[in-house]
Amino acid sequence: xxxxxxxxxxxxxxxxxxxxxxxxxxxxxxxxxxxxxxxxxxxxxxxxxxxxxxxxxxxxxxxxxxxxxxxxxxxxxxxxxxxxxxxxxxxxxxxxxxxxxxxxxxxxxxxxxxxxxxxxxxxxxxxxxxxxxxxxxxxxxxxxxxxxxxxxxxxxxxxxxxxxxxxxxxxxxxxxxxxxxxxxxxxxxxxxxxxxxxxxxxxxxxxxxxxxxxxxxxxxxxxxxxxxxxxxxxxxxxxxxxxxxxx
Amino acid sequence: xxxxxxxxxxxxxxxxxxxxxxxxxxxxxxxxxxxxxxxxxxxxxxxxxxxxxxxxxxxxxxxxxxxxxxxxxxxxxxxxxxxxxxxxxxxxxxxxxxxxxxxxxxxxxxxxxxxxxxxxxxxxxxxxxxxxxxxxxxxxxxxxxxxxxxxxxxxxxxxxxxxxxxxxxxxxxxxxxxxxxxxxxxxxxxxxxxxxxxxxxxxxxxxxxxxxxxxxxxxxxxxxxxxxxxxxxxxxxxxxxxxxxxxxxxxxxxxxxxxxxxxxxxxxxxxxxxxxxxxxxxxxxxxxxxxxxxxxxxxxxxxxxxxxxxxxxxxxxxxx
Ligand SMILES: Cc1cc2nc3c(=O)[nH]c(=O)nc-3n(C[C@H](O)[C@H](O)[C@H](O)COP(=O)(O)OP(=O)(O)OC[C@H]3O[C@@H](n4cnc5c(N)ncnc54)[C@H](O)[C@@H]3O)c2cc1C
Numbered sequence: 278x279x280x281x282x283x284x285x286x287x288x289x290x291x292x293x294x295x296x297x298x299x300x301x302x303x304x305x306x307x308x309x310x311x312x313x314x315x316x317x318x319x320x321x322x323x324x325x326x327x328x329x330x331x332x333x334x335x336x337x338x339x340x341x342x343x344x345x346x347x348x349x350x351x352x353x354x355x356x357x358x359x360x361x362x363x364x365x366x367x368x369x370x371x372x373x374x375x376x377x378x379x380x381x382x383x384x385x386x387x388x389x390x391x392x393x394x395x396x397x398x399x400x401x402x403x404x405x406x407x408x409x410x411x412x413x414x415x416x417x418x419x420x421x422x423x424x425x426x427x428x429x430x431x432x433x434x435x436x437x438x439x440x441x442x443x444x445x446x447x448x449x450x451x452x453x454x455x456x457x458x459x460x461x462x463x464x465x466x467x468x469x470x471x472x473x474x475x476x477x478x479x480x481x482x483x484x485x486x487x488x489x490x491x492x493x494x495x496x497x498x499x500x501x502x503x504x505x506x507x508x509x510x511x512x513x514x515x516x517x518x519x520x521x522x523x524x
Numbered sequence: 525x526x527x528x529x530x531x532x533x534x535x536x537x538x539x540x541x542x543x544x545x546x547x548x549x550x551x552x553x554x555x556x557x558x559x560x561x562x563x564x565x566x567x568x569x570x571x572x573x574x575x576x577x578x579x580x581x582x583x584x585x586x587x588x589x590x591x592x593x594x595x596x597x598x599x600x601x602x603x604x605x606x607x608x609x610x611x612x613x614x615x616x617x618x619x620x621x622x623x624x625x626x627x628x629x630x631x632x633x634x635x636x637x638x639x640x641x642x643x644x645x646x647x648x649x650x651x652x653x654x655x656x657x658x659x660x661x662x663x664x665x666x667x668x669x670x671x672x673x674x675x676x677x678x679x680x681x682x683x684x685x686x687x688x689x690x691x692x693x694x695x696x697x698x699x700x701x702x703x704x705x706x707x708x709x710x711x712x713x714x715x716x717x718x719x720x721x722x723x724x725x726x727x728x729x730x731x732x733x734x735x736x737x738x739x740x741x742x743x744x745x746x747x748x749x750x751x752x753x754x755x756x757x758x759x760x761x762x763x764x765x766x767x768x769x770x771x772x773x774x775x776x777x778x779x780x781x782x783x784x785x786x787x788x789x790x791x792x793x794x795x796x797x798x799x800x801x802x803x804x805x806x807x808x809x810x811x812x813x814x815x816x817x818x819x820x821x822x823x824x825x826x827x828x829x830x831x832x833x834x835x836x837x838x839x840x841x842x843x844x
Pocket of ligand 1: 290314729730731732733755756757758759770771772773774775786787788789790791792793794797807808809810813825826827828
């Protein structure tokens with residue numbers, strides 16, 4: 278089995294979000310970057326588990342990004358990818374990224390393509406669906422459980438108020454979230470081995486983005502908390518009813 | 525030219541998120557001097573003409589049972605045909621489980637720019653710019669859609685539903701439906717619960733509850749308020765509560781009208797999933813808990829003493 282895992286570089290979850298260049302760019306100075314948690318904890322780890330159960334499995338990682346993505350790609354290799362491909366391009370929009378990944382995927386005949394359910398910076402939740410359409414493959418989004426038996430995948434997909442079980446023939450694209458696997462920490466052997474695993478850099482194909490970010494803004498600051506004495510919770514209920522009017 | 529709204533259904537009923545999408549789509553149509561039409565897949569038991577109340581002029585139905593269940597490939601294919609037939613210029617989805625599955629595919633199929641997670645109406649004064657949620661609720665981006673056809677998926681509870689007395693015309697659409705490759709073999713739903721994504725009030729518990737045996741504190745208050753229940757990540761990780769209740773950066777992001785945080789410290793990753801809530805109430809015994817900085821109302825106190833009194837007061841107010 279050949280699996281492609283899409284890996285995105287995102288600011289750490291504790292990073293302070295500010296903008297520069299007249300609010301058109303995320304201020305990267307001093308920010309620690311990580312593998313997008315959904316890509317790492319769920320998509321990648323599930324791929325590794327599949328390989329652990331079937332040694333013939335090959336895991337390729339793909340990132341669309343500049344050379345500054347390489348530390349997170351190496352970390353993903355340390356966790357367990359076999360080789361990585363970096364498409365040397367700056368992300369323009371989801372369609373641009375999905376088109377670059379599709380280009381690589383077309384040359385490799387993957388049985389399975391995993392993405393995280395969304396990135397924690399752009400929150401698009403779009404790459405998986407776009408990729409599936411570009412490759413004319415089935416797509417199951419927001420998976421909470423993934424199993425494969427021969428060429429049949431059985432997937433639990435989140436629906437409003439529950440889950441449904443889907444059965445699909447490979448090849449397909451799946452976006453992964455909590456439940457699919459458990460977070461792992463790379464070990465020393467993995468970290469050492471990652472240094473010599475292949476990381477191929479390819480140039481992007483020409484694609485026009487469909488959207489563009491005009492500006493960013495921060496939400497207005499909160500007015501401050503109104504504290505109610507602990508011995509008068511009835512007052513809180515009155516305020517919520519009469520002042521905030523939320524019920 | 526028209527604005528086409530995908531009306532999502534579950535078990536024969538149109539979802540609340542779709543009413544929001546319909547109201548939003550109707551307003552977009554007004555901005556563009558055109559009309560808003562809805563499209564419904566599968567068999568629905570609701571009175572569809574009544575959806576005119578949300579500003580829709582026409583509802584197109586595809587009652588073929590082949591589209592009762594979601595296969596994003598089939599749905600995108602059928603929608604693309606409909607968009608062509610009606611010359612739709614803007615397509616609106618709810619940014620929910622189904623919207624996230626279909627909208628990106630349709631974007632590729634139509635080469636139509638997609639903004640997912642929209643939180644406001646488009647600004648059409650100079651191009652077509654949609655404000656969306658980014659950095660997991662910590663910021664917004666204004667995103668220009670640069671293609672002729674535009675797709676927007678609206679975040680749940682981000683646009684107020686407007687209702688009138690109008691009715692819509694309902695008509696069946698004859699369309700070629702390709703064969704589904706995704707087979708739905710089972711559906712597991714928690715009966716009678718309000719889905720978190722649709723809830724207007726959410727009562728959420730953290731590690732401060734000390735164990736699952738104390739969860740009646742949360743569920744009693746939720747019941748009194750008609751609220752959904754949620755929890756912090758460690759609570760779900762410890763299996764005190766089911767995983768689908770986990771909110772935050774790595775769980776569900778929600779934006780209810782009222783979020784009750786009980787025994788939750790307010791870590792940045794937790795806040796990322798809930799800070800778009802309109803009103804936040806924090807009950808915590810630690811006056812230094814970071815959550816108070818993000819709260820609108822707060823009580824510094826022991827949840828085991830305070831929360832039952834709140835529940836009583838709510839019941840009294842509601843006369844139950
Ligand atoms: C990459 C990453 C992603 C994460 N994603 C998420 C996420 O999506 N969602 C999430 O929730 N967390 C997430 N976390 C974890 C997060 O950092 C916090 O650890 C977590 O939110 C803490 O949960 P808590 O508030 O329930 O527990 P604690 O931090 O232990 O807080 C318990 C609170 O209860 C109060 N308390 C205790 N007893 C009482 C009492 N009797 N009366 C009143 N108050 C009481 C305490 O004062 C304390 O403030 C993530 C962490 C990382 C590193």
